[in-house]
Amino acid sequence: KQEVTQIPAALSVPEGENLVLNCSFTDSAIYNLQWFRQDPGKGLTSLLLIQSSQREQTSGRLNASLDKSSGRSTLYIAASQPGDSATYLCAVRQGKTSYDKVIFGPGTSLSVIP
Amino acid sequence: DAGVIQSPRHEVTEMGQEVTLRCKPISGHDYLFWYRQTMMRGLELLIYFNNNVPIDDSGMPEDRFSAKMPNASFSTLKIQPSEPRDSAVYFCACRGGRETQYFGPGTRLLVL
Numbered sequence: 730k731q732e733v734t735q736i737p738a739a740l741s742v743p744e745g746e747n748l749v750l751n752c753s754f755t756d757s758a759i760y761n762l763q764w765f766r767q768d769p770g771k772g773l774t775s776l777l778l779i780q781s782s783q784r785e786q787t788s789g790r791l792n793a794s795l796d797k798s799s800g801r802s803t804l805y806i807a808a809s810q811p812g813d814s815a816t817y818l819c820a821v822r823q824g825k826t827s828y829d830k831v832i833f834g835p836g837t838s839l840s841v842i843p
Numbered sequence: 844d845a846g847v848i849q850s851p852r853h854e855v856t857e858m859g860q861e862v863t864l865r866c867k868p869i870s871g872h873d874y875l876f877w878y879r880q881t882m883m884r885g886l887e888l889l890i891y892f893n894n895n896v897p898i899d900d901s902g903m904p905e906d907r908f909s910a911k912m913p914n915a916s917f918s919t920l921k922i923q924p925s926e927p928r929d930s931a932v933y934f935c936a937c938r939g940g941r942e943t944q945y946f947g948p949g950t951r952l953l954v955l
Contacts, residue, residue, distance in 0.1 A: 761942060772847070772934055772946030773886075818886065822942070830899065831944065833886040 731756045733821055733834035741840040742809055750804040750837045752819035757800045760822045764793050764804050767816045767836065776817075777804070809841045847947035849935050855953045861923040864950045866935030867916055872945070874938040877910055877920050880949070881931045892918065925954045 732755045742748050752762070761780045765773040777786045777793040779802070785794040792805040802819055818836040848867040856862055868875050876891040890900040895912045903910070907926070912918040922929055930953050936944040 763943070770949075770951075772948050773936075773944075774946070775943040778942050830888055830891070835885040
């Protein structure tokens with residue numbers, strides 16, 4: 730059974746710092762991995778999606794990497810801003826059939842201090 | 844596009860009452876998911892539909908929970924009877940041709 734964990738559970742950094750969020754999964758046979766952002770009281774917003782054949786994806790100040798063999802992904806945020814404060818969740822999709830579910834990690838709560 | 848619409852946004856009810864949560868997915872998205880989020884258990888998939896047909900309801904906690912999707916633009920999640928441990932935020936999400944799921948704003952349920 731696939732299990733997804735995220736470390737740390739919470740992180741507080743001063744504005745301007747670069748930071749890394751970690752995601753681990755137990756079954757490396759994944760189809761893709763996504764990083765989501767959740768603001769307090771809101772739904773989830775997709776940030777980046779990495780297919781199993783890819784090593785990384787970039788969007789603006791965000792860079793997500795995937796090492797399938799070791800069961801790890803990282804989300805790198807450059808030059809953090811107070812507006813980046815949110816909870817970040819990673820999610821893995823196990824297979825490529827239409828019926829495969831997405832398993833979410835517990836999230837990392839990020840606070841960027843002005 | 845207004846995105847995924849959920850109603851109500853907040854619901855407070857007493858134990859034993861019936862609760863109905865509603866979702867309108869993005870037009871053209873043929874997958875619809877119901878999730879529950881709590882501090883203790885995180886985000887859990889309850890059930891999902893493809894083309895209005897329930898595909899996997901293994902996440903539904905017990906028979907008190909039921910979900911329907913009578914057409915492509917509407918789905919309900921019903922809890923009857925409700926219990927305090929059902930208190931959580933319930934999200935509806937949908938997916939179209941791309942991989943990304945689009946989430947609604949959620950319904951915050953409190954059962955007293």
